[in-house]
Amino acid sequence: MQVQLIRNATLLLKVAGKTLLVDPLLAPRFQYDPIPQTANTVRNPTVDLPFAATELPALLASLDAVLLTHTHLDHWDTVAQQQLPKDLPILCQPADTELLRTAGFTQVLPIDTQLEWEGIRVYRTSGQHGRGEIGRQMGTVSGFVVEAEGQRLYIAGDTIWCEEVEQALDLYHPNFIVVNAGAAQFLQGGAIVMTAADVAQVARHAPQASIYAVHLEAVNHCAEDRATTRAYLAQQGLTARVHVPADGEWLTLQPN
Template sequence: MQVQLIRHATLLVKAAGKTLLVDPMLAPHGQYDPVPRSANQIRIPLVDLPLPSDELPGLLASVDAVLLTHTHADHWDPVAQQLLDKSLPILCQPADTETVRAQGFTHVQPIETQLDWEGIRINRTGGQHGTGEIGQMMGAVSGFVLEADGQRLYLAGDTIWCEEVSQALDQYRPDAVVLNAGGARFLQGDPIVMTAAEVAQVARHAPQAAVYAVHLETVNHSAEDRAATKSSLAQAGLSARAHVPADGEWLPLPRLV
């Protein structure tokens, strides 16, 4: 299994001879208004994609399916919806099925609990996109555990540390975990995705796993950048196992033994 961080939560996952595009946000730098009710009003994405624009069509042509944790605009943006072939399989949580179909996609496959797709087993997991009233307003979110090529990869999605994450780690014992970090938050309320301290908590809870913190330095309501996340993980003594990849980087997943 191979995983590349494109930007934010957008990943390429190559497994069982197939290529999945996860949570595509494909707009160029500054195309969208900032996330409202945030500490600053900087247009997003804060950075460009880490590849020339003329290479994007080739990348998208290589994709066999799209996997969506949820349909917030920083995970499923209008540019991605415009550029992707409408007949491409879109694998998603049940709550988003009709939304994606209404956007013109003709091959939408909801994952209730588990889906065996082209040699990849996809297990849907739960999460909490914040706490209290804000968490309820953010709506349903999912994570996914992918099993292929003798490896398990847990994509936690937009969630804070919670019972659902703990249960997924205990049930699946993944070899690698990708966490949406940055501690994004609004002017009121708690973070709606993991902070660096929660990334460390995941790493301590799953000592067998390599942990990767993504979802950084792309949206204006994130409170923690890569430098702060790396520093926090180093102070916790977790730098050897908890990583903060750069945009465009292939993640060095643990080798099979």
């Protein structure tokens, strides 16, 4: 199992001889308006892809499927919708099935609880994309546990630390965990993805796992950057197990 962080929550996952793209945000830097009701007016994505635009067609042609946690723009952007082949399998949460089919994708594979696909077992998990009214407005989001080759990778998706994440950790005991950090938030309400403190909670609850904090320095409403996240984890004595990769970096999936 190999994983590359491309940018934000976009991952390239190679497992069991297949290549999956997770939560694609593929547009050039500054293509989209800033997320409204947030603290700055920087356009999104705030950084470019970690490779030349001319390399994107070859990447898309190499894919066997897309794994999609939800359809917010920074996880399923216009460029991805336009350029991905319409017959490419899209593994998704049931709530997004109709939207994806309406967009013309012909192999939409909703995962209610679990799915066996091409030698890979995928379990769907739940989360909370914020608390209270903000969380309700953000809609349904999911995470996924990908199991193959004797390993389990938990991609938590856009969620804060919550009971649903705790339950997923207790049920699946993943070797590796990818969490969306950055403390993204609006002008009102709390964080809608994990803060550095939330990432530390995950690490304490799953001492068997190596953890990777992504979703940093790519969208305008994130309040914590890589330096802030690393500094907090160092203060908590967790840097040996919690890694904050750079865009384009291949994650070293070695059990703790």
